[in-house]
Amino acid sequence: MVQTATSTDTFQNTSFKVVLPFYIYGALAFLAGTLLLVLTSDSFTHHYFHPHTLATTHAIALGWGTMLILGASHQLVPVLIEGKLYSVKLAAGCFILAATGIPFLVYAFYVFNTGWPARLGGTLINVSILVFLINIAVSIIKSKKENVQAVFIFTAIVWLLMTTLVGLVLVYNFTYPLLSKESLNYLPLHAHMGIVGWFLLMIIGVGSRLIPLFLISKYTNSTLLWVIYALINAGLLLFMCSFLLFSLESVYFLAGGLVITAIPLLAYFCLKSFQLRIRKKVDAQLKISLLSVLMTVVPVLLFIIVIGASLAGRDSTRIILTYGFTIFFGWITTIILGMTFKTLPFIVWNKLYHHQAADGQMPTPKDLFSNRLFQAMATSYLLGFVLFAGGILLANTLALKSGAIVLLLAAFMYNLNVFKICIHQTLKPCV
Amino acid sequence: MYPSNFETMRVITNNLERCSEALTALGKVVDPEIGLNIVDLGLVYELDFDEAARKIYLSMTLTTQFCPMGAAIIDLTKIALETKFPREVIQVELISDPPWTHEMISETGKNFLSK
Numbered sequence: 001m002v003q004t005a006t007s008t009d010t011f012q013n014t015s016f017k018v019v020l021p022f023y024i025y026g027a028l029a030f031l032a033g034t035l036l037l038v039l040t041s042d043s044f045t046h047h048y049f050h051p052h053t054l055a056t057t058h059a060i061a062l063g064w065g066t067m068l069i070l071g072a073s074h075q076l077v078p079v080l081i082e083g084k085l086y087s088v089k090l091a092a093g094c095f096i097l098a099a100t101g102i103p104f105l106v107y108a109f110y111v112f113n114t115g116w117p118a119r120l121g122g123t124l125i126n127v128s129i130l131v132f133l134i135n136i137a138v139s140i141i142k143s144k145k146e147n148v149q150a151v152f153i154f155t156a157i158v159w160l161l162m163t164t165l166v167g168l169v170l171v172y173n174f175t176y177p178l179l180s181k182e183s184l185n186y187l188p189l190h191a192h193m194g195i196v197g198w199f200l201l202m203i204i205g206v207g208s209r210l211i212p213l214f215l216i217s218k219y220t221n222s223t224l225l226w227v228i229y230a231l232i233n234a235g236l237l238l239f240m241c242s243f244l245l246f247s248l249e250s251v252y253f254l255a256g257g258l259v260i261t262a263i264p265l266l267a268y269f270c271l272k273s274f275q276l277r278i279r280k281k282v283d284a285q286l287k288i289s290l291l292s293v294l295m296t297v298v299p300v301l302l303f304i305i306v307i308g309a310s311l312a313g314r315d316s317t318r319i320i321l322t323y324g325f326t327i328f329f330g331w332i333t334t335i336i337l338g339m340t341f342k343t344l345p346f347i348v349w350n351k352l353y354h355h356q357a358a359d360g361q362m363p364t365p366k367d368l369f370s371n372r373l374f375q376a377m378a379t380s381y382l383l384g385f386v387l388f389a390g391g392i393l394l395a396n397t398l399a400l401k402s403g404a405i406v407l408l409l410a411a412f413m414y415n416l417n418v419f420k421i422c423i424h425q426t427l428k429p430c431v
Numbered sequence: 432m433y434p435s436n437f438e439t440m441r442v443i444t445n446n447l448e449r450c451s452e453a454l455t456a457l458g459k460v461v462d463p464e465i466g467l468n469i470v471d472l473g474l475v476y477e478l479d480f481d482e483a484a485r486k487i488y489l490s491m492t493l494t495t496q497f498c499p500m501g502a503a504i505i506d507l508t509k510i511a512l513e514t515k516f517p518r519e520v521i522q523v524e525l526i527s528d529p530p531w532t533h534e535m536i537s538e539t540g541k542n543f544l545s546k
Contacts, residue, residue, distance in 0.1 A: 079499050213495055216465065216544065218533055278533045279465065279544045346499060349463060354503035355510070365463050 014074050014084075016351045018091045020422060022071020023344050025099055026336075027418040029063025034404065034411040036110075037388070041400040044392050048321050049184050055110035057328060061194065062125065063102045065332045066160070069202055070094065070132060072343055073153065076206055077136055081150050083143030090135040097128035114174035122168040129161045148225045152205025155233065159197025166190045189243045191324070196236050196259055199332055204228060204266060207289070207335070211270060214286050214342060215277035224269055228262045235259035249311075256303065263296050284371065288378055289338030298326045298389075322392045329407070330385055337381060337414065345369055348421050368424050369417045377417070381410035441535070442470075443477040450478045453487070456515035460507045463500055467543055469508065473535025476526055486520045487512060492531045501525075 036059055040052035078085045085091060101124025108118035136157055140150055167190055170183040179186065208225055211217075235258030242251040270293045274282075282290075302323040309316035345365035353362055387403030390396070444450035457475060458468045469475060472494065479488040489512065493501050505523055512521045536544070 076499065079501075082496060213498075214464065216494065216533065278536070278541075281544075281546060343499075346463065350500065350503050354506045364461075364466065 014078055014091070015088055016347050018085075018088050018095070019071050019075045019347055021095050021099070022067050022074070023340070023418060024422060025095070026064050026068035026071065027340075027415045029059055029067060029102070030333075031408070031411045031415050033059040033064055034408040037404040038401070038408050041388075041391070041404045042397055044321060044325075044388075044400055045395045045397065047317055048324060049187065051109055051112040053321070055106050057324065058102070058109055059106045060328045060333075062098070063106070065199065065328065065336060067098060067102070068336050068340065069199075069206075070098070072206065072339070073132075073136070073202075075343065075347060076210075077139060077150070077153060080147065080153070080209060081140055081143035083139060086135050086138040086142060090131050094128050094132040094135065097124045097131065101125040101128060108171075114171055118171045118174075119168075122164070122171045126161070126164045126168055129157070129164050133157045133161055148222045148229065149205045149209045152201050152208070152225070152229060155229070156198050156201035156205060159193055159201065159236070163190060163194040163198055166193060189240065192239060193236065195327055196232060199327075200259075201229075201232060203292075203332075203335055204232075206339075207293075208269060210339070210342070211286070211289070212273045214279075215273055215282070216279040217273040217277045219269075219272045219276040221269060221272070224265060228265050228269075231258045231262040231265070235262075253307065256307065260300055260303070263300055267293055267296075283366075284374060284378065285338045285341040287338070289335050289342070292331050292334035292338065295326070295331045295334055298330060299323050302326060318393055318395060322389055325389055325392055329388070333381070333385075337378065340414075340418065341369060341374060344418065344421050348424055352424065368421045370420065373413050373417050373420075377410050377413035380406050380413065384408075384410055441473070442475050444479065446478075446480040449480050452515065453478050453489075453512060456511045457508065460504065460511050462494070462504060465494070465544075467536075467540050469504065471537045471540035471543070472531075473537065473540070474504075474531065484520070485518060486522060487516060488522050488524070490524045490526045492526050492529075494531050496527055496530070 033056055036052070036056045040056060043050045043052035046053075074085060074091050101121045104117045104121030105125065106121075108114065108121055136154060140154060143150075166186065169178055170186055170190060173179045173183045173186075204225070212219060235255045238251060238258065239255035242248055242255060270290060274290065302319055306316045306319050306323060309319060345368040348368060349363075349365040384403045384406030387399050387406060389403075391399030391401075391403050442450060442454065454470050454475070458470050460469045461467065462469065462472060465472065469491070474491050474493065475489065476492060477488070477490040480486075481488065489508065491505075491508065493504065498504070505525070509521050509523050512519075512523075
């Protein structure tokens with residue numbers, strides 16, 4: 001028997017004090033984002049370049065999606081690379097900078113003040129992401145383990161930094177003509193670098209490790225993951241080059257086709273992991289995370305319709321808005337709703353109970369939140385999502401308003417459960 | 432759930448009687464995500480008892496080298512052995528080769544997971 005002994009000291013998780021603020025901030029931003037949706041739902045009947053739509057999109061994309069993923073990454077990256085996070089101080093700095101910058105940027109979009117609030121917010125966010133990139137890059141360099149997931153995550157962070165840099169240039173371009181065209185023209189580039197480069201790569205990187213892990217699946221296929229990685233990056237680079245250099249429709253289709261090809265391959269990876277699982281019982285949190293993979297079909301179909309409408313010379317504003325909504329409030333929100341309750345309870349449980357003897361009094365991580373509240377949240381979220389998406393497509397203000405209210409209710413229930421976990425006190429045996 | 436049939440476990444040991452006591456104690460250590468104890472999961476590889484040095488040496492693995500609950504499982508394992516054998520020094524070592532595979536799960540464990 002060949003044995004490789006590992007020091008048990010290597011399993012030092014990132015301090016929960018660093019990770020928890022990201023989760024709490026993300027939960028509050030989800031509540032704020034859905035509240036904005038209720039207050040400004042009428043703006044979704046107009047063009048997507050609307051101050052209120054931009055404010056809501058950035059509250060959700062940065063405050064909710066990005067902050068939660070940043071928090072989870074500080075916890076999960078050291079686990080993936082079998083090393084330690086390089087610096088806890090940099091992680092704290094990353095949080096403070098982003099947490100300060102995001103409200104400035106969202107406010108600036110809401111009142112459409114592209115002056116100092118937008119510039120300050122954008123700059124703080126860029127510095128925050130740069131700090132995050134440095135922290136993760138040094139952590140990866142210092143670790144001995146290389147794996148496909150770490151490469152996915154590192155590349156995703158590079159794309160995030162590029163997205164926020166382009167965003168900052170667009171903000172400055174409102175006042176100083178830095179670019180040859182108006183900022184509005186560069187929105188597709190900025191949006192897709194963020195959606196595909198940051199969110200898609202990051203979610204695949206983390207999900208391809210966590211989903212088989214939670215299912216105890218026999219399936220592993222790093223070759224398939226490398227193919228997915230190559231398709232997405234090639235598609236995005238091609239789109240970027242075409243957008244900035246030669247703007248050829250056929251190249252756009254090729255770029256879109258490469259990225260879209262990666263989606264069924266990802267679905268195949270998840271399906272095989274599911275089929276070859278040893279653990280037959282799949283909990284609600286994992287089910288909703290797997291549902292998010294299916295939900296990628298909706299924006300992909302809408303993307304194809306937008307291309308078709310564009311070729312036919314038809315107006316596709318409402319479909320583009322629905323496309324964006326189904327990405328941020330559909331695919332990204334669904335996976336975060338599920339994965340929050342597969343990671344946060346464990347982070348808190350790890351802190352509170354790992355030094356206690358197993359005596360039967362100890363709760364499991366799942367006991368730290370209410371499963372009934374989770375089920376109610378998931379139901380109202382899906383109802384709100386369908387109502388709001390339908391409302392955008394049909395330009396129906398009643399559907400938009402009622403969908404936004406139901407989504408706000410889901411965000412409220414999500415917050416209740418997140419705070420229930422965060423304020424959990426260690427259970428003491430009865431005397 | 433406690434491990435029921437130690438005889439079928441593939442744990443290497445130099446003291447069958449004390450190993451049985453240790454495995455009973457380790458049967459209380461449950462992987463918090465999976466809900467199955469570490470003995471039925473097949474995470475325990477070797478238990479050596481050094482009577483002269485009053486030392487217990489445990490080598491174990493994790494379901495994945497990336498296990499986010501690794502630190503907690505190791506701590507709980509140490510605590511379980513320290514509680515059972517308060518006069519002994521407990522040394523826990525993680526083994527990554529051979530890696531854990533699903534074949535290492537006991538029949539009891541497989542029945543538990545297939546429900």
